[in-house]
Amino acid sequence: FxxxxxxxxxxxxxxxxxxxxxxxxxxxxxxxxxxxxxxxxxxxxxxxxxxxxxxxPSAIKEIQGEERQFVRDRFFSPKVYELVQRMKEEKAMEAQDRMGGRVGR
Incomplete structure (x- = not known):
């Protein structure tokens, strides 16, 4: 072109x-x-x-095809699932700390 x-x-x-x-x-x-x-x-x-x-072939579908395995791992691989849960807990704790800091003022 x-x-x-x-x-x-x-x-x-x-x-x-x-x-x-x-x-x-x-x-x-x-x-x-x-x-x-x-x-x-x-x-x-x-x-x-x-x-x-x-x-x-669609580039988007190709990329999604490559990522599909990692998405599956997130839900079914015990190690990855544990890691995701830990990250969620840390994020919740940070949100709790932020909320606690604002309320205390």
Whole structure:
């Protein structure tokens, strides 16, 4: 995208127009790739084959997939559960101390 903007600017196009054109080209290219993948999936279904993997997986889902194990550990691993409980107790004690300090004044 950035490379295309620079190319257009070298050709004498204003920066705003270059960004608009590059953005439009990028969206068109992305849409074409998405439609091609949809068509590949249709062909695979018709032939009874396994569907092709998504060429553009969601980065958010990927990160959540990596973190899923740690979230599970928080609730089911005894060591981690103990640590979380201890942290909650410390936080409650700090809140209690703060409240106690204000009331005493």
């Amino acid at each position: 950035g490379w295309r903007v620079l190319e257009l600017k070298e050709q004498g196009v204003s920066e705003e127009e270059a960004m608009a054109v590059a953005d439009m080209e990028y969206r068109t290219e992305k849409k074409a790739k998405k439609l091609a993948h949809v068509r590949l999936k249709q062909i695979a279904r018709l032939q009874g084959k396994q569907l092709p993997p998504n060429p553009y």
